[in-house]
Each structure stands twice: as C-alpha cells, then as structure tokens.
Amino acid sequence: MELSKLDQSGTKKKFFTAHYNMGDEHIFVLGGKDSCNLKIVNTCKKFNVNSLKWEPLPDMNHPRAAAGSFMSKDGKSLFAFGGSHDSVERLSLTKYGTWETLTMELP
Numbered sequence: 001m002e003l004s005k006l007d008q009s010g011t012k013k014k015f016f017t018a019h020y021n022m023g024d025e026h027i028f029v030l031g032g033k034d035s036c037n038l039k040i041v042n043t044c045k046k047f048n049v050n051s052l053k054w055e056p057l058p059d060m061n062h063p064r065a066a067a068g069s070f071m072s073k074d075g076k077s078l079f080a081f082g083g084s085h086d087s088v089e090r091l092s093l094t095k096y097g098t099w100e101t102l103t104m105e106l107p
Contacts, residue, residue: 015031017029017031017068017080018069021075025048026046026049027047028045028071029045030080031080031083032065040084043060044057058097060089061101062101064085067085068083069081075093077090077092087102
C-alpha cells in the first residue's frame with residue numbers, strides 16, 4: 001500500500017518522517033518536502049490503517065525534512081527532532097493543541 005495514493009490532499013511529499021507503534025491503528029506522518037516545489041513543510045497528519053483515512057493534526061512550529069520522531073512510552077506524546085531544524089518539539093496526543101518546542105541541545 002502506498003500512503004501517497006491514499007492521501008486525499010493531492011500533495012505528494014518526500015523526506016518526511018513517519019512513526020508507527022506496534023498495536024496502534026495510526027501512522028503519524030510529519031514534515032517533509034513538497035514534491036512539486038521542494039518547500040520544507042511543517043504539516044502533521046495521522047493515517048488510520050483500519051479506515052484508510054487521513055486526519056490532520058496541528059502543524060509543527062518548525063518546518064522539518066529528514067527528521068526523526070518517537071512516541072512516549074505511555075503513548076500520550078509524539079516528538080519530532082532534528083532534520084532540517086535544530087530543535088525538539090512535542091505534541092500531546094491526549095488533548096490536541098499546539099506543538100511545544102522543548103529546550104535542549106541536539107548533538
């Protein structure tokens with residue numbers, strides 16, 4: 001299954017980061033580069049593997065391409081770090097609001 005074919009927005013991206021937790025029904029897709037104009041984006045979406053539907057999430061504070069991501073052990077927070085921006089951001093998955101930029105230095 002190719003996720004870009006299932007994305008109803010019609011915007012293909014490359015150099016995005018994706019995160020999936022075993023047993024979860026969502027794949028989170030963060031940032032990347034728009035394939036048409038190569039602009040680095042700050043978008044965030046989640047894809048439901050059961051319904052095959054996309055759901056938008058709040059945009060990250062910083063555009064990122066080739067970034068890393070991870071989810072907290074309790075599954076309540078999603079993190080994005082590095083890539084084309086030198087920071088770490090956190091999104092609460094229990095009460096969607098805005099991404100919080102965390103104060104820490106990356107190596």
